[in-house]
Amino acid sequence: MRVLFLVALLGGAIFYAYIAFMDLNFMTRTGRLGPGFFPRVIGVSGIVITLLAIFEELRNKQLQEGSAEQWREFGFLVALALCYAVLLRLFGGYVATALFLVVTLAHLNRGRLMQNLLIAVLVPVGIYFLFDKVLNASMPPALFALPI
Amino acid sequence: MDIFSDLVMGLSVAITPINMLYLLIGALVGMVVGVIPGFGPSAGLAILLPVTFGMDPIGAIMMLAAIYYGAMYGGTITSILLNTPGESATVASTFDGFPLAKNGRAGPALVMQAAASFVGGTVGVILITILAPLFSQVSRSFGPPEYFLLAVMGMLTLIMMIGTNWKLGVISALIGFALGTVGVDLETGQGRYTFGSAELIGGIYFIPIAIGLFGLGELFFAFYCGLHKTGTGSIVQYDKEERFWPTAQDWISTKFTMVRGSILGFVVGVIPGAGATIASLMAYSMERSLSPTPEKFGKGEMAGLVAPETANNAASSGAMIPLLTLGIPGSASTAVLLAAFLLWGLRPGPLFMQQNPELAWGLIASMYLGNMALLAINIFAIPLFVQLIKVPYRVLGPIVVVICAMGTFSVHASFVETYLMFAAGIVGFFMRLYGFSPAALVLALVLGPLAEEALRQTLTISRGSFMIFVERTPSLWIIAVTIALVVLLPLLGRMGSRAKKVEQAGG
Incomplete structure (x- = not known):
């Protein structure tokens, strides 16, 4: 079940990163950090870490579920x-x-x-x-x- | 003495009949919140924050602070009588508190925990009184680079101390950061993740998320664990005991324990991200390793109860230092306190004590009084709280749902935020169930926008160069401390968890 929760989070992270890359600029025209800088960092790290957690979860699935x-x-x-x-x-x-x-x-x-x-x-x-x-x-x- | 006159001024602000009333209400509510299993200071603060809107700022802040440190007192009562910690910071108090109660010494244990909490809390406030002005002086030289690094340090330590699975801690923090980016970007005016909705332009509001995660989420989790079905029949009946008051031996044998626990707790509390739970576990294992009779620990040793109790109260005072002098919360509950300050239009930070001396010193002075009030409440109102423990969870639960909903709605009269609270409650349940950290999420939600703004300002100052972080002396110091913490904290954490394991193995 935790896998399902993680997969849902992965979906959210992909959607979040997609918007960060499509709609938001990395830099402003004056060369400063733009509105997309933080979201891109968050989105990409979110996808990477969620994937890591999913792989780990699939490798050892001894988590007991509630009744x-x-x-x-x-x-x-x-x-x-x-x-x-x-x-x-x-x-x-x-x-x-x-x-x-x-x-x-x-x-x-x-x-x-x-x-x-x-x-x-x-x-x-x-x-x-x-x-x-x-x-x-x-x-x-x-x-x-x-x-x- | 500057500090002394400031403190007298603070007392004169704090001691008005109406403020004293708020302080007492806050202390009582804090105790109640602490007694209810699953609910700690963060839940209590988030749920009751809306209630303070009609008050004047100083009364409201005093009351909220009293809820915050009062919860540390209340949490121990269930640790001793039921072997169920009221919140995570009082887990260490069950190790020796419950054995004491089973040995027929529940009365002395309750009195000693009140005294220990009082000593820890008061030593903490004394240290705040001395150190907060010093910290403000130091932090006045801080600029955006330092604020960014401090925010990073707070998040790092919190995630490292979560322990079990750091990946889940990081994911929790990232969710918080992501929610923090919603709204109009203040530098460019561009909307982010608003999807054209007017409700989201101002960003995702903090209170519904905090109430949902800490209030409703914990409640769902408690029901999942079946807390509403277990009665409180196993409660230790302390009123049949011969001696309610501790013996002279109890006081003499723990006098150094109190001093050590207070100082250790305070230091750990000051570190952003560490907090009361870790402080109490560390104090417990320190006390056992210093004791001439470590084998008595876990079987009802008074020092084993006193150490974590002084430490967790001193730590919650210590956590006020970064909050007041830097405006950076180190824990979920101080994050909610920060939200309260901001709602009142107060911006804690280096200039806070200078610009709002009445408020800052009024608050500090009120903490002395609050601790005294809590000591008295704790000793004389114990029968009252024992009655409260007997109110079954199945009755309490639905009422908590109602209070969460009404509290959220009353902030902005917004149904969207109320629904958001319910959604956060369900997400919070799954986070609790699968080992994620709601505290990291809430802290990231508060720190994320602060960190982003600080980083962008930093890079504007340095024209895009990251070298600025190693060129400034204060930021170099912060980097050094962060590295030291990253190296040291896992060791200390292992010490704490070893204490936990030994106790579980030993019964």
């Missing part, structure tokens, strides 16, 4: 976090936070309904007071305001 259950737990939390990111855009900070907490805690903290509901209500309220009232910071506004 399916570990990946399930991770995937579950990531999926919920991403849903939360989308919900934030749609329903705004308070509603999205409460929904996210109810669903996530229902799975993680199973069987303690009252405790979960209490957290899901109190956390957005606490955030509202901290950010909106005390710190005067903005909260994610709702695209579709719920009628509550």
Whole structure:
């Protein structure tokens, strides 16, 4: 699996270097270092070192992988976090936070309904007071305001 | 005495009721962040940075600094009671801290770690007070060539100390450098990697990346490791013990340990890229090799807990020196602190102490007070933190996700940055899982633009000749120190990792 991650990074490095060589100048017209100098150095060294790491990885692949259950737990939390990111855009900070907490805690903290509901209500309220009232910071506004 | 009057002036700035309140909040938050496994000072600073926006600069900086050094105090509580270090800088404290607790001496261990942290932190601040003005004097002769070399030195030492696989460390740093080049090139005005997007013209913003990597990424990793399923049942019950306070013997046998640990920790902390984790491991192995009874180490020797604790606190003070006098962060957490300074329109560097004496000395003075507050909190609020350790991770986790998201959004009210934070969280998880270094990425993201600008200025001064680096005395010195570090650090690192291995083998 680490190989896949490294290959993805290699792809990124090649793309990065490609733009550095195609779009950005190495030197400016006055003979100074241009905007492309650093990106070219970074891009080329990135490709070289990622390739080295990939070869090394292919030579000794004894890296043990996590169990399916570990990946399930991770995937579950990531999926919920991403849903939360989308919900934030749609329903705004308070509603999205409460929904996210109810669903996530229902799975993680199973069987303690009252405790979960209490957290899901109190956390957005606490955030509202901290950010909106005390710190005067903005909260994610709702695209579709719920009628509550 | 100049320093003395400066310090008194700093105290007068720091001691106002509202600033004291911020300092206390910072110290408490730092402790809490330190106690939560997986979260160190960098995560705490990044997540809470947005919270300080409504404050005045001095209060905000004092509070953030208190979070930074407070985390070093908090991390040890779980090391002692649970054998789980709250963060990497307190790994060495588990070697003897947990055996002490198992032998029924958890109370004395907790008190001694608070005292050791206090000594380390305070010696560190005293050394800052004496050395920071001197360093500013020296660094005033620094020009772009020296800044470029210092940035290179910081990256080199950090990558060398990552240890396991240097290639992955370099790749992490390169990702950071690459992200740092996004945005309009300040010299030519040409856009780089913006792809016509208005959001990217100003570059990739630092805070979402730091919150994502250190906050969300660590959280995902903790869930992957199953931390939310393990209870805290194995916590050592210290309140049933007969003696809570350390004996006179504990103090007498560790008095030189504290001095040695503090000085070693501070020196290691000053070196860009080295930091508290290495300092604590080095102090531990130094103490064992100096001890007349090295066989007792790892079985509950007080000196084995005191040494790493003084060292990691002194190191986090030491790391403030390059930050304040050069404007160059040596670690991920000082990089976040630098970002905080910059957000307030403050540019740390050689002239910082001259141009902003109230702020600089106010901050230094506040660190004396902060360490005292932390000592008191540490001893008297231990039951409170034990309660906090008992809050299950499965409840804490979702709340951390919420705080990361809200914190990121509140900076610029930008959904793009919030999504960037989530993306950085997922990338951060894979980096942690596959042995990459999120800290190197974040440091490179901050140092990259600094280094690029410095290099281009250097070559403009020298009309394109690289010889300028060996023609200037300060830059020659920096090159010499860098070479010395490159030669010496692997040896020291081996010393630290040997200590780790011996402990693991010995139980």
